[in-house]
Amino acid sequence: MDCEFVPSVCSYCGTGCGVLFEVIDGRINRTLPLKSHPVNQGKLCIKGWNLHEYINSYMRLKGPLVRENGRLEKATWDEAVNQAARRFTRIKEEHGPDSIGVLVSAKITNEENYLAQKFTRAVIGTNNVDHCARL
Amino acid sequence: MTVKRIAFVQELLKFMGLEGRLHLEWISSAEAQKYVDVVTKFTEKIRNMGPNPLRAINEMKKAG
Amino acid sequence: MDMVKAAKELLLQDKVDIFLGYRKLDGHQIPHGFTKAHVDDLDQLEISLNRYPLEKIACDLAQKDPALKIGILARDCSQRALNLLYTWDQLNPENIETLTVNCCPSPLSTHGDCSYLTPKPTGDYKKAHGVDYNDSPKDFLANHDSGERLSRWMYEFQKCIKCYGCRNVCPVCFCKECSLEHPNLVEPGVLPAEVPIFHLIRATHMAGRCIDCGLCEDACPAHIPLRMLYREVNDAVSDIFGYVPGDHIEKSPFSIIGKTVELTPAPMDV
Structure with missing residues (x-):
């Protein structure tokens, strides 16, 4: 079994608290505050403490999705970016x-x-x- | 188990400044008179102590 | 360094599968799980000034693989936490090896590596209106009347931002279901936290458990003197039941039903 700790920065707000991820066999299992970090000095708020939850969430978006006929379908980045560019251009032309x-x-x-x-x-x-x- | 927990919580409440507001008494279903006596005595005691100070603090907080 | 040699021996002789210690990464002293495959990493082993709940990490590892043999760099507080976790069947003492390091100074060992060597400073406003970190519970009880005790603790508790850090960092908080997450006891999503109920629930659950490591106070963003509160909890448990959590492997008085403790309800004083 493999257990390592990865220092990182909390991704929730602009404060930038130091966090420490407990990684067991390549999967983040727990978040701890980084005690020696000058910003948060070993303290975290409730969002920071639960940082690992959204990383492992099954709801997490891992690639681009494009809505076609009312349903979100997996797409390549090229398709998604082209689609977005087309639609933005249309919105800009129609509504300013x-x-x-x-x-x-x-x-x-x-x-x-x-x-x-x-x-x-x-x-x-x-x-x-x-x-x-x-x- | 109850008596252990109550003894501990009484101690904790005393530390917090809320002593005397928790009481444990063994009363059997055959001891009607004891029940009446204990409840009357405890009600009287609480009435003399006045309202829970936490209520005043919470109302003060609500008022800002 | 002897410590590195001892840890290497543990790994190379297969006495442990993983050794939990500290190392320096990007300028931060952080915990690390050293393994036999990368045994040379142990040259970086440090006795960190920053304490992390290594015992909690050991519990996480043991949950994934109950047969895993774990070595731990243990201070005095870690030893107490381990004893308590053995008592509550969260860790198997046969699977744990410890390397003891000096900690809080005592008459026998004047050298220590703990962050509590110098007492935490308490500000003047906190001294006047709140609770001093370094006050002893007995003195606090003797020096203030009940109204003042309540107002001082309420001053401290109302600062709570309900981050649950005290519970999350606590090495002896291992319950799958936590009373602090029960919607009937603590209403979810409501801030400020319901005081003093939130803190009293936790204090009650610390009875017979708290091993006085002080990690909760370290993790509290609102500077609530939690260590002092749980010291009082420990004093009460030791006065009533003669039990000191983590002292040795002994069941807590709150975990045994029966006549192990002879207590009668306190009489009502009018």
Whole structure:
């Protein structure tokens, strides 16, 4: 049996608490607070304590799904991205760019956040862009 | 088991500042008079102690 | 280092299948399960200043494979936790090997590696309105009247954010069904937590169990002096039943039905 511990950062909010995953035979079994982490100093909230639950959840989305005839079907990334681009273009043409809003995440990098706002302003053409860490 | 748990919880409540509000008494179904006496005595005791201080704290919290 | 040699011997002689200790990864001292396949990793073995519930991890491993032989780097509190887990049949003492390290200083061992060597500082406001981390339960009881005791504990409890960290980190909390998750006792999704019921439920369940390791207080984001509360729980259990949890392998007074303890209900004082 294999048991190792992987330090990581909590993926729920923008605080960025240090967590420690207990991995038994390649499967995350428990989350512990990372005691030496300067942000949370060995403390966690209820969401952080249960971080392992959604990782192992059977409901978790592992690949792109495209809704066809009212049902979600598995698709390749190319299909899904093309579909999204087609539909966004149509929405923009029919209702104008301000009918689209973009919400970005605290858990992606600065550069990705920059890209997202650039995409929203330059490609879609709206200022409707916001961020969860602006709570 | 009951007497063990009650003895412990009485001690814990005393530490929390809520002593005297928990009591255990063995009463058989044949001891009607004892039942009446104990309930009367305990009711009287609680009445003299006044309302549960937790209630006041909770109401204060609700009022903000 | 002798510790590394001893741990290597345990693994190489097949006395244990996995050895739970600490190592440094990315600058953090974290627990690690050392195995025979990677026995050289043991050169990185450390006695961490940060304590994690290694006994709880051992329980997780034993649940997956009850025959697994586990070696543990054990401080005094780990020894007490292991004794308690043996008592409650959560671990099999035949499958556990310990390597003892120094911990809290005593007259015999002045050297210690525990994070409790220096007492935790208590702020002035907490001293005036709350409960001092380092107060002894007996002094607290003697120095404050009942109204003040209640208001001080309520000040502490109402800070609770109901993270369940005290339960999740506790090495002796192993119940599959927890009273703190019972909807009739603790209403789910309601914040602030119902005080003092939430904490008293947990305190009651710590009776005859708490081994005074202090991990709950460490994990509490609201700085509630839980170790001090459970010390009082332990004092009460030891005064009434003469039982010290984790001292040696002995059933808790709350787990035995029958006449092992002669108690009569306390008389009503009016």
